[in-house]
Amino acid sequence: MDPLRFVRPDVVALEGYVPGAQRADALKLNTNECAWPASPRVAEAVQAVVDGLVRYPDPLATALRVDAARHYGVTPEQVLAGNGSDDCLTMLFRAHLAPGDVVAAPDPTYGLYRTLAGVQGARYVGVPYGEGWAVPDLAATGARLALVAHPNNPSGTLAEVDALRRLADRLEGVLVVDEAYVDFAEAARGPCSLIPYLGAHPNLVVLRTFSKSFGLAGARLGLLFAHPALVAQYAKVKDSYNVDSFAQAAGRAALADTAHHRDVVARTLDERARLAAALAAFGWTFPDSDANFLLCHVGPDAERLYRALGDEGVLVRWWSRPDLRACLRISVGRPEHTDRLLDALRRHGAAG
Numbered sequence: 001m002d003p004l005r006f007v008r009p010d011v012v013a014l015e016g017y018v019p020g021a022q023r024a025d026a027l028k029l030n031t032n033e034c035a036w037p038a039s040p041r042v043a044e045a046v047q048a049v050v051d052g053l054v055r056y057p058d059p060l061a062t063a064l065r066v067d068a069a070r071h072y073g074v075t076p077e078q079v080l081a082g083n084g085s086d087d088c089l090t091m092l093f094r095a096h097l098a099p100g101d102v103v104a105a106p107d108p109t110y111g112l113y114r115t116l117a118g119v120q121g122a123r124y125v126g127v128p129y130g131e132g133w134a135v136p137d138l139a140a141t142g143a144r145l146a147l148v149a150h151p152n153n154p155s156g157t158l159a160e161v162d163a164l165r166r167l168a169d170r171l172e173g174v175l176v177v178d179e180a181y182v183d184f185a186e187a188a189r190g191p192c193s194l195i196p197y198l199g200a201h202p203n204l205v206v207l208r209t210f211s212k213s214f215g216l217a218g219a220r221l222g223l224l225f226a227h228p229a230l231v232a233q234y235a236k237v238k239d240s241y242n243v244d245s246f247a248q249a250a251g252r253a254a255l256a257d258t259a260h261h262r263d264v265v266a267r268t269l270d271e272r273a274r275l276a277a278a279l280a281a282f283g284w285t286f287p288d289s290d291a292n293f294l295l296c297h298v299g300p301d302a303e304r305l306y307r308a309l310g311d312e313g314v315l316v317r318w319w320s321r322p323d324l325r326a327c328l329r330i331s332v333g334r335p336e337h338t339d340r341l342l343d344a345l346r347r348h349g350a351a352g
């Protein structure tokens with residue numbers, strides 16, 4: 001008997017999301033994790049949770065939501081926590097999309113959006129980015145849910161706040177602005193988050209993560225900000241205890257240590273500048289990045305370099321799709337990581 005007969009045919013046909021490789025022994029410049037550890041306060045906070053593990057976690061992560069609301073200038077009713085921002089995305093897709101509904105995003109962008117659409121049986125429309133990575137008109141797709149990563153992954157480019165607000169106004173649906181990397185942008189440019197505009201746009205949802213600038217990718221913690229009426233719907237479709245006690249405590253401690261966070265973001269920007277200058281000397285080009293990675297146009301050597309680096313334990317990201325196959329996406333590491341990467345690239349003949 002073939003047990004696959006009992007699986008939804010569209011799930012059998014689905015191409016699952018393939019995350020960047022995780023190898024404990026490698027230099028990981030492939031999944032845009034933070035190059036520096038989280039605040040030391042996180043370890044203390046997590047330790048303090050151990051004695052309470054006999055209990056379930058707070059299903060709504062109330063203390064974390066209260067802290068986050070204060071930190072980001074909203075009310076707790078506008079905040080929901082997820083098991084990573086991926087979990088927040090899952091709630092959004094569940095809540096908004098029935099089979100056949102349209103979900104749209106600029107292309108290329110974070111690959112999980114397409115996978116989640118597939119899981120939901122929704123129709124995913126990727127609209128190519130315009131010249132200079134300008135956000136295309138997603139309203140024309142008739143999408144019920146539109147997503148823009150701001151800054152975008154894999155390009156590192158920032159959308160214009162006014163353009164996003166106009167899109168929210170025009171869309172007959174909900175606009176999700178995925179701000180996984182926005183802390184790096186704000187440190188360089190000043191305010192560019194959409195959180196302050198939530199009150200003006202009831203169909204706007206903003207996502208944040210603790211996986212990038214806060215150095216907590218392994219804790220799995222993300223935040224969703226939206227109109228309280230929407231938050232109440234998402235709370236209904238989330239897994240009941242979606243954020244464990246460790247992650248709730250870790251997030252509160254990380255948010256409280258603003259000096260550590262500022263310092264890590266500043267170091268990342270310094271090292272990004274050094275990495276960019278070194279890679280530009282190879283003749284590589286990249287869009288101006290507002291994130292903790294660079295999308296380098298390498299040319300026909302990209303796949304060979306990706307494999308050669310991987311063989312010696314230096315992981316970067318490469319995709320086989322035609323518009324990205326000449327590119328490598330490289331996360332910003334610590335200075336010694338940059339040195340090791342550059343040394344490996346030179347030995348493998350990257351120098352232009």
Ligand SMILES: Cc1ncc(COP(=O)(O)O)c(C=O)c1O
Nearest residue numbers: 084085086110149153180209211
């Ligand atoms: C644009 C974007 N959104 C969301 C995520 C996922 O973040 P999390 O670790 O919070 O699930 C990533 C991770 O790479 C990302 O690039």
